[in-house]
Structure formats: structure tokens, C-alpha cells
Amino acid sequence: MSIVVTGATGALGRLVVDALLTEVPAGEVVAVVRDKEKAAALAARGVELRIADYSAPETLAGAFRSGDRVLLISGSEVGRRVAQHAAVIDAAKAAGVAQLAYTGILGGPDADFTLADEHKATEQLILDSGLPYTFLRNGWYTENYTANLTPVLEHRAVVANAGEGRIASATRADYAAAAAAVLTGDGHLNTAYELSGDTAWSLAEYAAVIAELTGETITYSDVPAAAHQEILVGAGLPEGFAAILVDVDEAIERGRLAGTSGDLARLIGRPTTPLTETVRAALSTLSASPAA
Numbered sequence: 001m002s003i004v005v006t007g008a009t010g011a012l013g014r015l016v017v018d019a020l021l022t023e024v025p026a027g028e029v030v031a032v033v034r035d036k037e038k039a040a041a042l043a044a045r046g047v048e049l050r051i052a053d054y055s056a057p058e059t060l061a062g063a064f065r066s067g068d069r070v071l072l073i074s075g076s077e078v079g080r081r082v083a084q085h086a087a088v089i090d091a092a093k094a095a096g097v098a099q100l101a102y103t104g105i106l107g108g109p110d111a112d113f114t115l116a117d118e119h120k121a122t123e124q125l126i127l128d129s130g131l132p133y134t135f136l137r138n139g140w141y142t143e144n145y146t147a148n149l150t151p152v153l154e155h156r157a158v159v160a161n162a163g164e165g166r167i168a169s170a171t172r173a174d175y176a177a178a179a180a181a182v183l184t185g186d187g188h189l190n191t192a193y194e195l196s197g198d199t200a201w202s203l204a205e206y207a208a209v210i211a212e213l214t215g216e217t218i219t220y221s222d223v224p225a226a227a228h229q230e231i232l233v234g235a236g237l238p239e240g241f242a243a244i245l246v247d248v249d250e251a252i253e254r255g256r257l258a259g260t261s262g263d264l265a266r267l268i269g270r271p272t273t274p275l276t277e278t279v280r281a282a283l284s285t286l287s288a289s290p291a292a
Helices: 011-023 039-046 058-063 081-095 114-129 149-155 172-184 203-214 227-233 241-254 265-268 275-288
Strands: 003-006 029-034 048-051 070-073 098-105 133-138 157-160 191-195 219-222
Touching: 003 011, 011 029, 011 149, 011 203, 029 227, 039 048, 048 241, 058 070, 058 081, 070 081, 081 098, 098 114, 133 172, 133 227, 149 203, 149 265, 149 275, 157 203, 157 227, 172 191, 172 265, 191 265, 203 219, 219 227, 227 241
Parallel strands: 003 029, 003 070, 029 048, 070 098, 098 133, 133 191, 157 219
Antiparallel strands: none
16 A cells, blocks of 8 residues: 555645655655656655656556555646546546545535636545545645735735635645645545635735735735736736636635634644745745845
């Protein structure tokens, strides 16, 4: 039996492997990746590599073994993910894996925004497969915001159409630790976890944190959805993806990403990473970069 992480060279996947290696020997961890060279650092740590691609079902036949515990990290190609995930699920079922964990989205079947559609469809495919499952319904990553601090600092404004909605975010490392916990522990089969940060915050509060840490005047500019769409497209985002982000902001305004179930903190055995800590780290990285 191995613990298998798909998409293991991605931003979340690498952190899951890191977390697993603090709990189990490297020989028990398998990374499913598309690019062997990109995964060289994982192989150097003793992690077994299996080469496969979500979009090439024939490559997935050798990705899993009977009794494996598998983490299916959702693909990044919005609009193509249901077919991709279906190929992984079929391969996992054919292999007879002992657990299929999946990184979905907060709210599961009750999530009513566009980005959730493929996650809901994937959860249903997993249920239909009859495989023992664990649904890791991840809330918003704090890094979704801190990765875009440069334009915030340039314009001295956080721009969104989320109103006064609140976001119970956590870091990728927090979510990765939860994934490692359910893959290495017992009692998690046929269970869904609603994963989110301990504290929900508003974008006005986020702007205030940035202002406090930088000493600059940073405001939250709440704009109409159509105006936000134009801003995002003007910044270079594809129109379809910009529309998805605008739709997420509307969901935030409705409170869909504000839930604080406590599941994440319970799984990782500690409080989730505070917003201020993540913003401080991101600002430090920015100031240390040559372009800063």
C-alpha cells in the first residue's frame, strides 16, 4: 500500500508531499506527475514517481495499485475538469484503491457559484463509483489574495465586488496538512470535511491589515460586478475566467465562503494560519525580490 498524490508538482501537491514526509517514510509516498523532470526534487527525496496525465486516460492505468490511498487534487483547467477527474476515478476503481480523497470546494453540493459546478459533479462521480472516499471541501486560499499584492500596493486599493462578505480562508499549507492527516490516519472514510480558516474576514479588514503592515493608505474599493469584470479583463485575464472570479465575489457577498466549521483546525491539530501572518510573509517576499 502506498499513499499516492496526483498533481504532485502543483502548488498544493508539493505541500501535501512535504506534509506526508513528516509522517511516513518516503518509500510509502508516490507522486503522480506529468513531467518527470519537474518532479526530480521529489524523486531525490525518495518519493516514487508515476507518470500520468489527467487528459490522457491511457496513462492513468499504471498510476494506482490495489490498496493505495489516493489524493485526487482537482485539475486547474476549468471547463475540462469533470472529464479529467472521471478518468482518474475510473483508473482508481479499476486498480481497487482503498481510499480516494478529493479536494473539492467549501459547501459541496450546496455551493451555488460557477466555480463549484465541476467539483459537485466530481463528488457525484466518486459516490457513483462506490470507492471509499474522503471529500476535502477546501475553502478559499489566503494566497489567492496575497499572490496579487503588487497591484494592490501600486493602486493602494483592494478592488472587488464582494460587498461586506466575509472569507474564512486558510493557507495552502493548512489544507495540505489536512490532506496528509486523512491519508495517514484512520476514521476518515466516506466522510466529507468542510475545510476553512478559524476566522472569517472581510476585504475591508484585509485592506486594513495591509495598511497596518506597510504604513500605507490602502482602501477597499467595492465596485459593481460589471465594472470589476472590465478591470480584470483590462488587467489581462481571459474574459471567461474573469467572469468566474466576479461570480465568486458575488458568492462571498452571499456568505458562501464564510463558514467556520472548525474541521480544518481539528484535522491538523492546531489553529489555522492567521490572515496577518500570511500577509506579512507575502510582503516580506515582495520586499526581498530584485524587482521590489
